[in-house]
Amino acid sequence: MIIARLSDLADKAKCPRLVVKVGSSLLVGPDGLREAWIEALVAEIAVLRAGGQEVIVVSSGAIALGAKTLGLDKGGRGSLADAQAAAAVGQIALSGLWARLLGQHGIAAAQLLLTLEDLEDRRRYLNATATLTRLLDAGAVPVVNENDSVATQEIRFGDNDRLAARVAQAAHASAVLLLSDVDGLFDRNPKDPAAKLLPLVQGVSAEVHAMADGGSASGLGSGGMTSKLQAAEIAERAGIALVIGNGTHDAPIARVTQAGVGTLFLPKRKAAARKAWLGGRLRLKGVLVVDAGAAKALAKASSLLAAGITAVEGEFQRGDAVAIRDAEGRVLAHGLAEYDAGECASLQGRNSRDHAEILGYAPRSAVVHRDQMVLL
Ligand code: GLU
Numbered sequence: 291m292i293i294a295r296l297s298d299l300a301d302k303a304k305c306p307r308l309v310v311k312v313g314s315s316l317l318v319g320p321d322g323l324r325e326a327w328i329e330a331l332v333a334e335i336a337v338l339r340a341g342g343q344e345v346i347v348v349s350s351g352a353i354a355l356g357a358k359t360l361g362l363d364k365g366g367r368g369s370l371a372d373a374q375a376a377a378a379v380g381q382i383a384l385s386g387l388w389a390r391l392l393g394q395h396g397i398a399a400a401q402l403l404l405t406l407e408d409l410e411d412r413r414r415y416l417n418a419t420a421t422l423t424r425l426l427d428a429g430a431v432p433v434v435n436e437n438d439s440v441a442t443q444e445i446r447f448g449d450n451d452r453l454a455a456r457v458a459q460a461a462h463a464s465a466v467l468l469l470s471d472v473d474g475l476f477d478r479n480p481k482d483p484a485a486k487l488l489p490l491v492q493g494v495s496a497e498v499h500a501m502a503d504g505g506s507a508s509g510l511g512s513g514g515m516t517s518k519l520q521a522a523e524i525a526e527r528a529g530i531a532l533v534i535g536n537g538t539h540d541a542p543i544a545r546v547t548q549a550g551v552g553t554l555f556l557p558k559r560k561a562a563a564r565k566a567w568l569g570g571r572l573r574l575k576g577v578l579v580v581d582a583g584a585a586k587a588l589a590k591a592s593s594l595l596a597a598g599i600t601a602v603e604g605e606f607q608r609g610d611a612v613a614i615r616d617a618e619g620r621v622l623a624h625g626l627a628e629y630d631a632g633e634c635a636s637l638q639g640r641n642s643r644d645h646a647e648i649l650g651y652a653p654r655s656a657v658v659h660r661d662q663m664v665l666l
Contacts, residue, residue, distance in 0.1 A: 292304070305464040309461065310335065310347050311466065312351070315471050317351035336395035381438075399431055399433050406453065409457070416608070419662075454466050468532065472515075491556070494519050501515075533555070575610040578602060578612055579601035579615050580599055580617075588622055600639065606627055611627075623658075628656060629657060636648055
């Protein structure tokens, strides 16, 4: 099921998992948090969830809000130290508000503070994936922000647009909706009366980049169109649709999905993208040899369970790429191991029931999860 139009974002079959990124200028106004607007957005999120869709929120606004509370100038972005202090103060209130408003709909909010590095290191990426997946399975709405108070490089170059795309990739989401203060991508500076909104972009080409004009309109966030296009590139490579929509309306999600106003960046084909990533770019650190039963299960898109493993070769860490081979030496798949080589060896051939006792800690659901595997 591929997302081909804006209304697909509200379609459970085409978009079972949606990341909604909310920019600083939407969350924080001259008087602090824009609670009424956030309340309306949360009501829209509750409707999506009631329709069977899973939602992850990426919420900006910590620096802008904290700067107000502490009385820092330049929206808290005058220096790195200011931004870090502002974020620490703003984040508490922001998290509290999301928790309270989602709670009014009987939805548990879950706070994750990540740095870009958390999603670039394979092991940390897998940890984030596992946590996000577990939270969504448990019915919570993860509310993600960058960990601005400890991030250093990231806070200077970081923005929540790219973070949202990376979170979507980690969470295996179908689409990302970037809510901003513009209707979408225009073919030239939107202040130009001749500017036209592009409803659909197929591939972020050099020509598309040339349409973006840099800086954020509001001056509150660190985004702007450039970081949105970078986010679109991350998303399209990961096989995820990305939409830029205008959040300065009372029901911004409906404005995108029902009124059809926004720019949709189409994803590239997912299988090819993941195959390129797993099959091409990663060095394989080891081999898991599997029995015929496991080989059959893999072909039906199941995860690899320890019970079907007959041998473990090589020295690898959790999160490293490994080959999955059958007894005849045929390579069936590449995937990322959820355990290191020693743990795999101690779990091989053993039923999942025994794993907690063998490991001494709560086991993962599989040795290689199907989401982290490419069949060859
Ligand atoms: N993480 C920042 C904050 O919470 C926002 C980053 C951005 O503007 O994209 O304030």
